[in-house]
Amino acid sequence: MVLDGLPVDSYIEKGVLSDITDIINPLEEAGKVLSNITDYYHKDGKVYEMPLRFSIPVIAGKKEAIKAADNTGNIVKYIEQANIPYCESTSYQALLSDYLALYSGEIFINGKLNEENFTLFLKNIKIIADNIKAEENDVNPINYSKPSRMFFDNLFSGNVVSLGKKVATSTEQVKNIMDTMLLFEVLKDKDFEYKSINQMYIPGSVVGLNSKSRENDIAKKFIGFLFEEKVQNTNLYDGFPVNSGSIKKWAAEENTDLMIGISDADGNQVSAEWPEKEEREAFLNTVLEVKIPIEIDPILINMIVEEAVPYLKGETGEGQVVAAVKAKVNTYLAE
Secondary structure (H helix, E strand, C coil), X not given: CECCCCCHHHHHHCCCECCCHHHHHHHHHCCCECHHHHHHHCECCECCCEEEEEXXXXXXXXXXXXXXXXXXXXXXXXXXXXXXXXXXXCEHHHHXXXXXXXXXXXXXXXXXXXXXXXXXXXXXXXXXXXXXXXXXXXXXXXXXXXXXXXXXXXXXXXXXXXXXXXXXXEEEEECCHHHHHHHHHHHCCCCCEEEECCCEEEEEEEECCECCCCCHHHXXXXXXXXXXXXXXXXXXXCCEECEHHHHHHHHHCCCCCCEEEEXXXXXXXXXXXXXXXXXXHHHHHHHHHCCEECCCCHHHHHHHHHHHHHHHCCCCCHHHHHHHHHXXXXXXXXX
């Protein structure tokens, strides 16, 4: 089963998924898979799911600006003393959706929405929305119910030429080495840095085993095969491989034939070639440091976004939003 976007915890509780520890443990013991990715999925001595790919939300900018990305409160503190917007303008829906995914730990305590924390979160998002001049968008471009939807997709390539001039930070979902080309180009000869956001990653192509499978042994062999180098070496631009040998192969790859370039409305241009070996190896260290998956519940996020957008637009107060969201969310989580 491919579990992207599905309620895995509910499936585990209802016995829909089988334990696949006997597939994953030998791979880990042989050092064939990245332990910083696989460790999280061991729960109570069992493994029910495992991603085949993953990508990383990366933020670039001046040191003080990217350091603030640790939480929404620090972003607000940075905004109060900065003279340019924190990031590129986007829609209220997109801002809420991405920040709810990134900073859900700020508002959910022990599996429940914390009213006080959520109120503060809303206030922070309102300040950020005003700072970047977020806009109304009747058609929500963020649809987490579609597994192919790429988190933060295209944001970096769209505003990188403005980095340090019109915006303090730029963020991208990095899925492969090619996605770092513009990143390393803008870091040259500038006082910019980059990092992952809170050592988080976005799992993709998450696989599990249906407990009702009539061909259990064959299914297990197939899942194990998916983690082998002969499969993981293939780059479909859908995320980094979980196989440890494959990720090193990707980092070592040379591609002198590839060049990309972008420009903005003001005529500013940036062109980039394949990153140098030292740059690729440095980014590999970032890849090996991420350890916390961003678990996206599309129903939950869209539920909050629907109630919170009017507040960001100034049409209602936070108290009304908090009450409505708390009632809906806690009922949903209790089901």
